[in-house]
Amino acid sequence: MTTLACFGAGRIGRIHAGNAAAHPGTTLKYLVDPMAGPEAEAVAASCGAALVSDDRVFEDPAVDGIIIASSTDSHADLLSRAAQAGKAVFCEKPISLDFRLTRQVAAEVEAAGIPCLMGFQRRYDTSFRQVRERIASGVSGPVEQIVMFSRDPSPPPGSYVRTSGGMFRDSSIHDVDMARFLLDEPITRVFAVGSNLISDEIRAAGDVDTLTITLVTGSGRMAQVVACRRGPMGYDQRLEVLCSREVLTVANQPVSTMSITTAEGTLAAPPENYFLERFRQAYAAEMAAFIALIRDGTQPLAGIRDGLEAQRLVEAAQLSARTGRAIDLTPDWSPEP
Numbered sequence: 564m565t566t567l568a569c570f571g572a573g574r575i576g577r578i579h580a581g582n583a584a585a586h587p588g589t590t591l592k593y594l595v596d597p598m599a600g601p602e603a604e605a606v607a608a609s610c611g612a613a614l615v616s617d618d619r620v621f622e623d624p625a626v627d628g629i630i631i632a633s634s635t636d637s638h639a640d641l642l643s644r645a646a647q648a649g650k651a652v653f654c655e656k657p658i659s660l661d662f663r664l665t666r667q668v669a670a671e672v673e674a675a676g677i678p679c680l681m682g683f684q685r686r687y688d689t690s691f692r693q694v695r696e697r698i699a700s701g702v703s704g705p706v707e708q709i710v711m712f713s714r715d716p717s718p719p720p721g722s723y724v725r726t727s728g729g730m731f732r733d734s735s736i737h738d739v740d741m742a743r744f745l746l747d748e749p750i751t752r753v754f755a756v757g758s759n760l761i762s763d764e765i766r767a768a769g770d771v772d773t774l775t776i777t778l779v780t781g782s783g784r785m786a787q788v789v790a791c792r793r794g795p796m797g798y799d800q801r802l803e804v805l806c807s808r809e810v811l812t813v814a815n816q817p818v819s820t821m822s823i824t825t826a827e828g829t830l831a832a833p834p835e836n837y838f839l840e841r842f843r844q845a846y847a848a849e850m851a852a853f854i855a856l857i858r859d860g861t862q863p864l865a866g867i868r869d870g871l872e873a874q875r876l877v878e879a880a881q882l883s884a885r886t887g888r889a890i891d892l893t894p895d896w897s898p899e900p
């Protein structure tokens with residue numbers, strides 16, 4: 564039996580808690596959320612977990628691993644405590660909005676040698692993963708160019724934007740991680756632009772709502788992230804990879820495959836509503852991977868170093884957008900002065 568605890572009972576916490584509790588041979592013993600109210604109690608009850616304080620989790624030797632699905636500002640401290648307690652950890656992105664702390668905590672996790680999976684769930688999405696496997700098989704030939712479209716159905720409120728760390732760190736971190744996953748070669752140059760085209764509330768919160776990031780590897784392969792906080796066609800998550808022998812694409816996942824055709828043309832179903840629906844399968848698969856990591860050491864598709872590197876890239880992209888300069892990403896480049 565694998566025993567887990569989940570921190571955070573919000574949007575993503577309840578998904579991870581549910582997936583952990585539903586996994587065969589796994590118990591979600593505890594749920595922790597300082598804002599615990601009727602909603603957290605309902606999540607705990609549905610998972611068979613006790614709602615407790617954080618100390619109880621770290622003091623309990625029966626807990627094999629913790630899931631950090633709480634607000635971003637709590638991740639670094641919980642990672643550090645997991646490292647000290649020798650517990651395996653599943654951590655949502657980003658590690659911290661403070662890069663110095665991100666680096667410090669990543670070093671603590673590595674020094675402690677605790678099993679760690681970073682919550683880059685797109686790596687566990689069947690379609691994105693098949694692209695990676697096809698490239699790795701050598702059939703496609705070397706990757707030359709990647710284009711990713713990443714658009715939300717509608718802009719988040721200013722209150723969310725103000726604490727999120729901004730669009731680069733909060734959202735595009737998934738895209739740059741996917742670029743790293745598929746390019747499989749260190750990215751050495753980053754250039755980005757960001758604009759306010761759709762939301763006065765986001766502008767007032769000091770963030771951009773539309774951005775493009777260009778990532779280039781040492782050998783000149785490139786990836787482009789095209790992202791917007793609004794998608795007229797709904798949640799838009801598409802990908803195209805140009806390889807020397809093939810073009811690999813991932814299309815949006817429709818809510819239904821039914822279409823209606825008349826003499827005027829064909830009406831197809833819209834894409835899955837948002838990330839919780841689009842990546843439902845991927846969230847369950849990454850939880851299964853976390854449990855496999857604890858049970859038999861099967862290495863996850865994303866670890867703490869991937870969390871650190873993806874964050875370095877979005878910090879570089881944000882700096883590039885602010886200064887209008889391309890950032891040369893030497894191995895020791897850091898956003899800190």
Ligand SMILES: NC(=O)c1ccc[n+]([C@@H]2O[C@H](COP(=O)([O-])OP(=O)(O)OC[C@H]3O[C@@H](n4cnc5c(N)ncnc54)[C@H](O)[C@@H]3O)[C@@H](O)[C@H]2O)c1
Pocket residue numbers: 570571572573574575576595596597598599617632633634635637655656657682683684733838
């Ligand atoms: N991988 C993804 O697709 C994905 C999607 C959404 C959010 N996230 C990440 O997950 C995290 C949570 O996001 P969300 O949208 O669920 O936020 P949310 O605001 O809906 O929920 C966060 C919850 O964490 C609780 N919390 C705060 N500090 C805590 C602590 N120290 N211990 C336990 N609980 C604590 C809050 O009370 C709240 O209930 C963020 O870091 C976010 O970036 C990842």
